[in-house]
Amino acid sequence: MRLYPEDTICAITTPLGTSSIGGIRVSGKDSLSIVKKLFQPFTEHVHIKSHTLYYGTLFFHGKSIDDCTAVYMQDPHSYTKENSVELFLHGNPLILQEALGALIKSGSRFAEPGEFTKRAFLNGRFDLVQAESVAEIINARSTAYLDVVRENEKGMLSSYIETVIQQILNTLALIEANIEFPEDEIDQVYKDKSTKDIVSIIHGLEKLIQNFESTRLLKEGVIVALIGKVNVGKSTLMNTLLQKNRSIITNIPGTTRDVIADSITIHGINFMLHDTAGLRVADNEVEQIGLQKTQECIDSSDIILFIVDATTHFDEEHNSLFNQIKQKKNYIGVLNKIDTMPTKEYFDFIPISAKEQTGIEQLKSKLSEVAEKLIPRDTYKLVINLRQKMLIEEAKRSMLNVESLLQMNKELELVSFELKEALTKLEEIIGKKYSEDLLTTIFSKFCVGK
């Protein structure tokens, strides 16, 4: 089914700013004839061949817009699987806008956001999970996340979903065969096998749902809260880790009031560091709010850096804070200011000097080690958005129903109905079934030109 009118679309594919080269993409059945109205190759009377780069001039109404290169890609051997032309001009937004205007006046129209990828999907280039991965590839902010979405774009998650679909279809065939021949009791051997398959399908779906948490950690970064009493050196450590002056440092207790956040990348993983006010009895209202925010930060963090000051005595306040932090699963103890107390040790706390920048590499290694444990790196078939996750949850729910219906020896029609429900949900994930509204929601998040 083609949902598309046979029109030709165009868009600038490079960022709007000054660059050495700027790209324009044209796609649709008339793309070559439209470009031919404007583009004159330097070689006379040349027959434009597919996948060949031509050098020439782009003219509009006799005026030269720019010298550029052009490549024609005949369908289906292009990104959209339609006839496409890509033009490469000087990367001046004025030139690109002028060229785009000429293309519009010559018979094409502005592409909507993500329309090239939407056409690629509709023309069967890839499924919906792969199409969604394209946007993630462009926007990925850490190499670890990029690795995952690259694999999804190649079809890692899709082929897993396809396998599950096939398993459900096999079970369904068996159940339906038994519905057709109701005089035969469903064979116990087949029933056992179906139940075993169903349990393994549910298990697989559960794993996908659990792994969704990794997507957040990889995509948005692992949240690290710098926690400790006032003046232990949280802000100094924050700045040392970031290698910039982000937080204000003084020896006046209570300097940091708001939570200050910034990101660093260690071994390809993004960390969102949060420098906090520290915990102590507040002198005034502003500080009180700062302390509340610290508490919220502790609650929402993935890893806590619990920082203590080697030069001070560990009092009651320290102990109660430490006890509170210890209840959190992931914390790393940091013993700061060892430049002044080089021999001091405290449990397995990592000795550092935030000021002199010693022990920082060891601390970073520890951070990535703890993060790696939170993110199973062996699995690349990650569910990358809520749409996918919710559909998997719905499929799982139906499969749980299938399991209990079979156990209770309920009518096979009901079992069959639930199996089909699960199938529909999984097919929606990869886009075997979709609505125009769904496509609009997905592709409107893309940038224009992709």
Ligand SMILES: Nc1nc2c(ncn2[C@@H]2O[C@H](COP(=O)(O)OP(=O)(O)O)[C@@H](O)[C@H]2O)c(=O)[nH]1
């Ligand atoms: N000697 C020494 N002083 C430090 C170190 N880290 C921080 N300080 C000092 O401790 C004081 C409090 O530091 P700050 O980072 O503002 O602490 P915060 O209240 O925990 O954010 C400042 O005077 C810092 O210069 C360190 O590693 N060694």
Ligand SMILES: [Mg+2]
């Ligand atoms: Mg501070």
